[in-house]
Amino acid sequence: MTGEKRKSRRLRVLLSAAVVLLSLGFLQRLLSPKYSTELIEGGLIREYYGEEKDHDLIFIGDCEVYENFSPKVLWEEYGINSYIRGSAQQLIWQSYYLLEDTLRYETPDAVVFNVLAMQYNEPQREAYNRMTLEGMRWSGSKVRSILASMTEEEHFLDYVFPLLRYHSRWSQLKAEDAAYLLKTRPVSHNGYTMRLDVRPAENVPEGRILPDYRFGDRAWSYLEKIRLLCQEKGVELVLVKAPSLYPYWYPQWEEQIEDYARENGLLYLNFLEMGEETGIDYSRDTYDAGLHLNLYGAEKLSRCFGRILQEQLGLEDRRGEAALAARWQEKCAAYEADKQAWLASLSEENA
Amino acid sequence: MLFTSYEFIGFLLLLFLLYYLLPGRHQWKLLLGASWLFYLSAGPGMILYLLAVTAAVYLAARRIGAIGAAHSAYMAQHRAELSREERRALKDAAKKRQRRVLLAALLLDLGILAVVKYTNFAISNLNSLLHLFRGKGQLSLWNIALPMGISFYTFQALSYLIDVYRGVVEPERDFFRFALFTSFFPQLVQGPISRYKDLSETLWGEHPFHGPTVARGLQRVLWGYFKKLVIADRMLVAVNALIRNSGQYTGAYVFAGMLFYALELYADFTGGIDVTIGVAEALGIRVRENFLRPYFSKSIKEYWRRWHISMGTWFTDYVFYPVSVCKPMLRLNKFARAHLGEKLGKRLPVYLSSFAVWLATGIWHGASWNFVAWGLGNWAVIMLSQELEPLYGRFHRRFQVAGKSWFKLFQVVRTVLLMSALRLFDCYRDVPLTFRMFGSLFTVRNWAVFFDGSLLNLGLAPMDFTILGLGLLLLTGVSLLQRKGSVRDRIAVLPYPLRFVLWFGLFLAVLLMGAYGIGYDESQFIYNQF
Structure with a gap:
């Protein structure tokens, strides 16, 4: 083969490989869910990486953290710079690996973990796994989190190449997929997702009888891992049970968490039992009959929690830091704008 | 490891890489290792069946070869001293010993296949009979898993053994080379049922990257x-x-x-x-x-020459012909010609041999009555078509349809519909x-x-x-x-x-x-x- 021919063949191979890779990359981007206007919960985890990472407080947990606590209130009223690393049905090992991931970037003063996730001892649903795991940046923590979370029907390779998972989504593409093909849209306020509608909590169902109230071994082992990781990094761990009325929080579960917190000297707050302090009114402060708080409830809860954090953990008021305050000014403006947009849409609905 | 799994694709990529990096003389050894690994992925116990069939057929073929070689060597030395009758007697004795070995290996391998594949079918039928005659006892089904591809590799190994017995191929000396023949992973789970003389042309050769x-x-x-x-x-x-x-x-x-x-x-x-x-x-x-584009066939007979060709030829070569020329069948042929007339007497053994083939084909596909019915359904349609051929011929001549495109299309559609109708046995089971x-x-x-x-x-x-x-x-x-x-x-x-x-x-x-x-x-x- 002449040198000319060899050169032309090499060029052909390179060009073909480039076309293949670009096409596959484009298809992967196009077919993967964008989580920008629909199912925004899937976009929560990725947002963290665009943040300045000097938080005092990090929340980890499921919807009971990202719907119930408002970092904006914690900043405005106590000068606490916080971020929520939560996602829908975030399992305890996912919270652990997210914490591990977070601590690669920063070391906050305290970490708040919502204990409802203790109820799950096994991987649950692929859709929720996706929403939590896809947004994580690739790291050892992400790999371990995927391996710990996969249901039987899932495959690790589908996480490495999401195109394999979403290959048939081409028949369900929507305007969002084109609009957010190359960009993303902020979906939260430091991890908090806002709702302003109201649906009072009436007839909250009692919990059904369980055959066994003990938390599973796996859940316990990850709680212990969270505790040890915080201890190793010198981070204060706070356990909370958010004031969601449902899923039902059993007294037997409460007892086990109380014992664990006592044995390990951790601060544990069950906000379900702190109605007077939080002032939550379940006829106004929830948007889905008690499962999650709306903005009014979240702000009340955050006000109460911020006070406790300052009193008991002595978190510093950082409102005097000019650069940080400037950042928060922008964040608060976005928060207010979002709130006004919500109010406008609600009044439109009521009109 | 399913062909459609990521694991299989990863397995292939790794294999290709190693295969073309290795010196050519070692490539087949890698293939054998890869094939066994592939088989092990179906469960560690399963490979024992594969090894048992491989070993039994290998040893039997070697023994048959040795008997043949000893006979040939003796004849080469003593041919001049022996009368024609003595030579024939010696040849028959050698063949008889070879046949004994062949039968023992066939019994063992088909026995393994029968036990793992058909035991529960037999028990279910016995239970049905017991129930019919109001028997109180019921036999429990065996908890036995069907080893992956057992029908394919057993048939492939047996075709080699019979070919060695018939003198079509020489027995393989190297056990591991033979083991690759029975366990070559791409065809291990769903065929085709390759013949030794075909596969051996390229299986152990050196294959530089091209x-x-x-x-x-x-x-x-x-x-x-x-x-x-x-x-x-x-x-x-x-x-x-x-x-x-x-x-x-x-x-x-x-x-x-x-x-x-x-x-x-x-x-x-x-x-x-x-x-x-x-x-x-x-x-x-x-x-x-x-x-060979089976859905373009114009008759069922043609369809079966073009669909799953390796299975069809296997049954033809190793069931149809031996049954057709076995002694009882020849006796029946003679009897039928004498008592039923030349025409029917000639056909009867063919029908019976075909019946045996289709019964075996049905049973081979699965241990249940629906497959038996499917096999016999095919037999009935083929035999009927054969019987009606003169009538078809007259029709074709009368209406001059033979060779016309629309008529060919009609024949193709008819064949597809007929085959599809027969497959309802497979669908509903x-x-x-x-x-x-x-x-x-x-x-x-x-x-x-x-x-x-x-x-x-x-x-x-x-x-x-x-x-x-x-x-x-x-x-x-x-x-x-x-x-x-x-x-x-x-x-x-x-x-x-x-x-x-x-x-x-x-x-x-x-x-x-x-x-x-x-x-x-x-x-x-x-x-x-x-």
């Missing part, structure tokens, strides 16, 4: 995946809906099911064989074709139910389901039907082109950009339209179950 050959093999693999993932596994959804809800889907739905299953089975089985032949080709090994469902074709008047959108309730969206329609068009187009030679050869001479677009387009079609991953039932190839 880009165009590897690319050709991979193109065939891609085409196989297209058939399996885009067509067969998509069609499977509707087929399952129709079969699992047989009470609801009668009449025209049965007709739809017949056609859907015909397409699914064809795409599934030929797709799997394409993957098999393609993988072997990419490794430099030639595996014979197993299909229950003989009385199959007859009821087939009967409903004529009693339930719901043919409007083909036009009123009812077929969209079978789990397939309009887009799925569109993909299936386009896939069917592509399959038909490729088959038509194949009549004039290899389609890959034709593509290979096109300008590079066009070739690239064609093959990358096919890859994207599999990637984007393939029924795989979450949301689809992972389904193994239908013939893996045999």
Whole structure:
């Protein structure tokens, strides 16, 4: 083969490989869910990486953290710079690996973990796994989190190449997929997702009888891992049970968490039992009959929690830091704008 | 390890890499290791059956070879001293000893196959008999797993053994080389049932890397995946809906099911064989074709010469001919000619031999009565067609239809419909139910389901039907082109950009339209179950 021919063949191979890779990359981007206007919960985890990472407080947990606590209130009223690393049905090992991931970037003063996730001892649903795991940046923590979370029907390779998972989504593409093909849209306020509608909590169902109230071994082992990781990094761990009325929080579960917190000297707050302090009114402060708080409830809860954090953990008021305050000014403006947009849409609905 | 799993693709990539890095003389050893590893992935215990069949056939063939060699050596030395009768007596004695070894190995290997595959079938039938005669006892079924591909590798090994006995091939000396013949992984789970003389031409040879050959093999693999993932596994959804809800889907739905299953089975089985032949080709090994556009056949007889060719020829060579010329059959032939007349007397042994072949074919496909009924159904149709041939001939001459395109098309459609109807036994897996469902074709008047959108309730969206329609068009187009030679050869001479677009387009079609991953039932190839 002449040198000319060899050169032309090499060029052909390179060009073909480039076309293949670009096409596959484009298809992967196009077919993967964008989580920008629909199912925004899937976009929560990725947002963290665009943040300045000097938080005092990090929340980890499921919807009971990202719907119930408002970092904006914690900043405005106590000068606490916080971020929520939560996602829908975030399992305890996912919270652990997210914490591990977070601590690669920063070391906050305290970490708040919502204990409802203790109820799950096994991987649950692929859709929720996706929403939590896809947004994580690739790291050892992400790999371990995927391996710990996969249901039987899932495959690790589908996480490495999401195109394999979403290959048939081409028949369900929507305007969002084109609009957010190359960009993303902020979906939260430091991890908090806002709702302003109201649906009072009436007839909250009692919990059904369980055959066994003990938390599973796996859940316990990850709680212990969270505790040890915080201890190793010198981070204060706070356990909370958010004031969601449902899923039902059993007294037997409460007892086990109380014992664990006592044995390990951790601060544990069950906000379900702190109605007077939080002032939550379940006829106004929830948007889905008690499962999650709306903005009014979240702000009340955050006000109460911020006070406790300052009193008991002595978190510093950082409102005097000019650069940080400037950042928060922008964040608060976005928060207010979002709130006004919500109010406008609600009044439109009521009109 | 399913052919359609990521693990298999990873396994192949690693194997190709190592295979072409190794010196050629060691390549077959790597293939043997890879084949055993592939088999081990089905469960550690399963490989024992494969090794047992391999060892038994290897030793038996060696023994048969040794007897033959000893006889030849003796004859070479003593031929001059022996009379013709003595030579014949010695030859017969040697053959007899060889036959004993052959029979022992056949008994052992077919015994293993019978035990693992047919024991529960036998127990179920015994229990039914006990129940019929109001017996109180019931035998428990065995908890025994069917080893992957046992029917294929047993038949392949036995074909070698019989060929050694017949003197067609020399016994293999090296156990491990022979072990590769029985366990070559691409064809281990669903065939084809290769013959030793075919596979041995390339199996142990040195295969230096040759880009165009590897690319050709991979193109065939891609085409196989297209058939399996885009067509067969998509069609499977509707087929399952129709079969699992047989009470609801009668009449025209049965007709739809017949056609859907015909397409699914064809795409599934030929797709799997394409993957098999393609993988072997990419490794430099030639595996014979197993299909020759069977749906273009104009009769059932022709269809069976073009569908699962390796199985058909196996039964012809190792069941039909031996049964036809065995002593009892020759006696029957003589008796029938004397008592039933020359015409019928001549045919009777053929019918009986065919009956044995189709009974065995049915049973080979599965240990249940529906497969027996399916096999015998094929036999009945073939025999009937044969009997009616003179009548057909007169009809063809009278109306001058032979050779006319429309008549050929009619014959092709007739064959497809007939085969599809027989496959209802395979679909419903229950003989009385199959007859009821087939009967409903004529009693339930719901043919409007083909036009009123009812077929969209079978789990397939309009887009799925569109993909299936386009896939069917592509399959038909490729088959038509194949009549004039290899389609890959034709593509290979096109300008590079066009070739690239064609093959990358096919890859994207599999990637984007393939029924795989979450949301689809992972389904193994239908013939893996045999």
